Each structure stands twice: as structure tokens, then as C-alpha cells.
Amino acid sequence: MKNLDRFDISILEILQKDNLTPQRDIGDHIGLSAAAVQRRIKRMRESGIIKADVSVINIEELKNSVTLIVEVFIESDKIILIDKMKTIFKNTPEVQQCYYVTGEADFVLIIVVPSMKDYELLTRKLFYSNDNVKHFKTLVSMDNIKSNLEIPASILNQIE
Incomplete structure (x- = not known):
């Protein structure tokens, strides 16, 4: 897969926070149609950029x-x-x-x-x-101060 563009990175940032966000809401937020968002997500899943869709247990x-x-x-x-x-x-x-x-x-x-x-x-x-x-x-561990699975946008920019 080629480098991610700003739309891909924005989609990934949203999905990392809540992967159940409706594609139309993602599209409205970043300026794309729901169909375009769907195609991009599908491409990122097929290429392995998106590894899994999971629920994080507290x-x-x-x-x-x-x-x-x-x-x-x-x-x-x-x-x-x-x-x-x-x-x-x-x-x-x-x-x-x-x-x-x-x-x-x-x-x-x-x-x-x-x-x-x-x-x-x-x-x-x-x-x-x-x-x-x-x-x-x-x-x-006496206390879990931070447990984060999100990859920062600055690193997402480097995906090739």
C-alpha cells in the first residue's frame, strides 16, 4: 500500500478511538462520502494496516x-x-x-x-x-496509569 494520505490518517485516528463510529460520521468529519470512507477502510484492512477490530476491556x-x-x-x-x-x-x-x-x-x-x-x-x-x-x-503493577493502543498521527504518517 502506498503512503497514507491525510484522509487515511484521519480515518485511523477516529477508528482508534472508537471503531464503531459510523462511516457517514467519519466522512462528515473529514470531508469524504461514506462510500469513500468504506473503500479506504477496506483497503487498509486488506493491506494489513488495520490488523483487527477489537473491544478493549477495562x-x-x-x-x-x-x-x-x-x-x-x-x-x-x-x-x-x-x-x-x-x-x-x-x-x-x-x-x-x-x-x-x-x-x-x-x-x-x-x-x-x-x-x-x-x-x-x-x-x-x-x-x-x-x-x-x-x-x-x-x-x-500496583496501578495502571496509562494503557493505550492508539498509534500517534506522527507515526501513522510514516506507514509505507
Whole structure:
């Protein structure tokens, strides 16, 4: 897909705030017809710019949940072992986000579980039973100050 123009970026900004916004309302707001908005959204979905349409759950409304930030340190950086780790983390529902990073740690995970007991069980599955995990460090979130999925317009301008 070619670079996004100002209409595409405006559409994405609106959809990131509320992807149920009617296309006619988006069109009225940015100066396009509903049909033109629909075509642009379809094109961005087909090209992979729009990855998914989801509902974001307010985790603070859930009675029992613990958010953990986990740094994972691995033994070997052989590509086959790193790819295996990526697959394991990607396929673990409790892992909300996974980053393969530079620095001391190799991976940073954002994990949500119902309780610390559940986290202990998860650590056995993910870390203690994995020969490539040297060690891991867990930070427990006391308060979620900001959790944002929106990509700023300044970055959207750079999509090619």
C-alpha cells in the first residue's frame, strides 16, 4: 500500500478511538462520502494496516486480576531457540504483550492473571520448565496509569 494520505490518517485516528463510529460520521468529519470512507477502510484492512477490530476491556472493572511486567533472560541466543520462545509467548493467552528487546533482558512480557497463585502456575509452565530460560524478573503493577493502543498521527504518517 502506498503512503497514507491525510484522509487515511484521519480515518485511523477516529477508528482508534472508537471503531464503531459510523462511516457517514467519519466522512462528515473529514470531508469524504461514506462510500469513500468504506473503500479506504477496506483497503487498509486488506493491506494489513488495520490488523483487527477489537473491544478493549477495562481491566480495572474486573474483580480479580493482577498485571505483571516480566523480564526474561535466556541462556542461548540461537535463532531456533529464540523463535521457539516467541512462539510459546505468542500462544500463551495470559501474555498480553511480548517484546523481544535489546539490553540485559531478552524479552519483556506484560502478563495478566487472576491471582498470584495463577502466576506461580504460569511461571512453572513458561519459565521453570524451559531449559532456555536463565532467569526472570517480575514487577507487579500496583496501578495502571496509562494503557493505550492508539498509534500517534506522527507515526501513522510514516506507514509505507
